[in-house]
Amino acid sequence: MTYATVPDTHPPAPRGWYKRNQIAVTPFLFLAPAILFFAVYVIIPIGQSFWISLHEWDGLGEATWVGTANYERLLGIGEQNMDRKFETSFWNNIKWLILYLLAIPAGLFIALFLNQTVRGIRVYKSLFFFPFVISQVVVGLVFSWFYLPREGLLNALIGLFGFGPVNILGDPSLATYGIIAAGLWPQTAYCMILYLTGLNAVDPEQVEAARLDGAKGWRMLWYVILPQLKPATFIAFVVTIIGALRSFDLISVMTNGGPFGSTRVLSFYMFEESLSEFGFRMGYGAAIAVILFFIMLAFIIYFLWSMYQDERGGR
Amino acid sequence: MTLQKKPAWVALGVSSLLAGAAFAGSHGAALSGDLKIISDMSNPAPRAVMEGMVADFQEMHPDLDIELTIVDREAWKTQIRNALGANPPDVVNWYAANRMLPYVNAGLFADVSDLWAEPEFEALASTKGAMTIDGAQWGVPYTYYQWGVYYRKDIFDELGLSEPTTWDEEKANCEAILASGRKCYTIGTKFLWTAGGWFDYLNSRTHGYDFHMALARGEVPWTDDRVRQTFANWRELIDMGAFIDDHQTYSWQEALPFMINGEAAAYLMGNFAVAAFRDGGLTDDQLDFYQFPKIADVDYAEDAPTDTFHIASGAQNMDAAKEFLRFVVSVDNQTKINGGDALGQLPVNANAEIGDDKFLQEGFDMLSNNASGGIMQFFDRDFPAEMASVGMEGLQEFMVFPDNLDDILARLEDARARIYE
Numbered sequence: 001m002t003y004a005t006v007p008d009t010h011p012p013a014p015r016g017w018y019k020r021n022q023i024a025v026t027p028f029l030f031l032a033p034a035i036l037f038f039a040v041y042v043i044i045p046i047g048q049s050f051w052i053s054l055h056e057w058d059g060l061g062e063a064t065w066v067g068t069a070n071y072e073r074l075l076g077i078g079e080q081n082m083d084r085k086f087e088t089s090f091w092n093n094i095k096w097l098i099l100y101l102l103a104i105p106a107g108l109f110i111a112l113f114l115n116q117t118v119r120g121i122r123v124y125k126s127l128f129f130f131p132f133v134i135s136q137v138v139v140g141l142v143f144s145w146f147y148l149p150r151e152g153l154l155n156a157l158i159g160l161f162g163f164g165p166v167n168i169l170g171d172p173s174l175a176t177y178g179i180i181a182a183g184l185w186p187q188t189a190y191c192m193i194l195y196l197t198g199l200n201a202v203d204p205e206q207v208e209a210a211r212l213d214g215a216k217g218w219r220m221l222w223y224v225i226l227p228q229l230k231p232a233t234f235i236a237f238v239v240t241i242i243g244a245l246r247s248f249d250l251i252s253v254m255t256n257g258g259p260f261g262s263t264r265v266l267s268f269y270m271f272e273e274s275l276s277e278f279g280f281r282m283g284y285g286a287a288i289a290v291i292l293f294f295i296m297l298a299f300i301i302y303f304l305w306s307m308y309q310d311e312r313g314g315r
Numbered sequence: 316m317t318l319q320k321k322p323a324w325v326a327l328g329v330s331s332l333l334a335g336a337a338f339a340g341s342h343g344a345a346l347s348g349d350l351k352i353i354s355d356m357s358n359p360a361p362r363a364v365m366e367g368m369v370a371d372f373q374e375m376h377p378d379l380d381i382e383l384t385i386v387d388r389e390a391w392k393t394q395i396r397n398a399l400g401a402n403p404p405d406v407v408n409w410y411a412a413n414r415m416l417p418y419v420n421a422g423l424f425a426d427v428s429d430l431w432a433e434p435e436f437e438a439l440a441s442t443k444g445a446m447t448i449d450g451a452q453w454g455v456p457y458t459y460y461q462w463g464v465y466y467r468k469d470i471f472d473e474l475g476l477s478e479p480t481t482w483d484e485e486k487a488n489c490e491a492i493l494a495s496g497r498k499c500y501t502i503g504t505k506f507l508w509t510a511g512g513w514f515d516y517l518n519s520r521t522h523g524y525d526f527h528m529a530l531a532r533g534e535v536p537w538t539d540d541r542v543r544q545t546f547a548n549w550r551e552l553i554d555m556g557a558f559i560d561d562h563q564t565y566s567w568q569e570a571l572p573f574m575i576n577g578e579a580a581a582y583l584m585g586n587f588a589v590a591a592f593r594d595g596g597l598t599d600d601q602l603d604f605y606q607f608p609k610i611a612d613v614d615y616a617e618d619a620p621t622d623t624f625h626i627a628s629g630a631q632n633m634d635a636a637k638e639f640l641r642f643v644v645s646v647d648n649q650t651k652i653n654g655g656d657a658l659g660q661l662p663v664n665a666n667a668e669i670g671d672d673k674f675l676q677e678g679f680d681m682l683s684n685n686a687s688g689g690i691m692q693f694f695d696r697d698f699p700a701e702m703a704s705v706g707m708e709g710l711q712e713f714m715v716f717p718d719n720l721d722d723i724l725a726r727l728e729d730a731r732a733r734i735y736e
Contacts, residue, residue, distance in 0.1 A: 059396055060421030084726070149561040170564040170715075258505060259563040260712035277392040278695070278704035280417055 107191025511694025
């Protein structure tokens, strides 16, 4: 034991261990609760998911070790074909990621439009922000009624222009886009709020100076306003990417993954395989979750990296 | 103890009752302790039935402390796993046949074969098969209901049609209905299972009950020519335009208005739809029922899904739980809970009375006298869970894009090879 090796049994001043290491230890003491909860609720479950993904398990009985068989089936390594449901879900995730970004320019232009002082502007702002406040489930329900093939408002509208009825959520080639459009409604409002607060921080002197130099319209926006909105753009980008990757509730409410599985995304597929009414493949679901985790990790690393760059640049 | 302060004869009575119980098994025993029940009978009528049953049972066993939890029926389908895990309740609701297989395999349901060996259970013989896995019984049924074609009698009368009994008559009827500007069948396949009902009937009518169950057990490849024959029969209806458009967007309830408004003439459904039709304003003069017509020369097999009670293997109060199951299937209780003013379904006990309702009477008659092929539990209960989910998705796709059949069958066959390995 270490007691035996302590050389001086009569220290000059009885300073405690904590006193001596105060500077080094205190930050960790303050971090300890957060680290503990982060470990219990995030880090350890990630490890568990990875562990489960190497097994075949129905969630009830004994788990059987199958090594990487779940991944081989998912990705079609070896003789088998790639899991088609996985393929569909993956490409739908990509569609979500790309099209969801439309919320950023849309939010920016609404913010620019609303960034003026007229009577009752606060009312207009809150009306635009409204879709973000209501639950995603309600948004999904409203849009699925909007899209209804016979009674829906959308078909009534396009009927006015002489187009035939469309059943957006019943058509496997359109349904995903229909859901993304529904998701863009609240997401645009979110980006708008981020930009509205960003616009408050735009330096009026710079705008004034640019005006004296003859900048206006697009050039003013592009060279003067947008660079100052960079922090807001970054946050809008982060929340939109995250929002796209966790698109689950809208799909569940609007199509339940259908028609014939054409609107699944990875998170929904994972739920279906492992946790839903007919899902008893915990291992397979966990493998999907791990792959989704790595896709997210790519973005997270990029975000962390760019934040780190900003901080270094700021110093 | 308060017991000591009571007159001596009370204490004597109680103790002799307890002594009697020890000898007489659990029949009429003074049950005590807690009895935890989780039920999925959350719709208004079933909820009242469940609460009524617990109240009656409580009255019979006043010393028992019954704790009833009613969970949303859809939510229960995913919650049951967690509920049966740690600290399980004593009694739970579930479904018969393959739907209970994962829980039986995991040892979460208690073996109740001893109940089924009792003489009172002979009256339940018709559902015994659906409750049996590996030669043992794992629960008791409390209700079942027939499936069949519910149709608008007034529309049939207007067009001069009669209930079809053969496939040719069926198609001829449908031609006439289509010619009158209506659709033959309404259906909502958003949640997939409704398409499973159609497949059950078409497949069992084309090749018989045994073939259908062999397919359910994974013994027949999906790419078999006989399976293709079933889909070919189905396709005849699809190509005629017999089903309503855009059915993949509707739930089964959202498909009801088509029939209630007279835009479609019939609906292949379970008997629970009758209540919805009546709520929607159809009278018994407008609404009628016929058995799915004959296609090939095979015995009729019928869908009659059975809802059940089970005891968790970790139950704390096994005696009370078994007594509750006995009570559930008893003649009086069966008559009471399945009556037209309660569940409005069929009692599982052969000695119970059928509710005074034309659909119940007709359904019971059909299942007793005209279902010699066998009783199916329904697509998602006869097929293993994974096969059911992949299968029903394929059926929905077939109904919208029948040309994709080869691709669909190859996919199902792929799933079959993996699931039943």
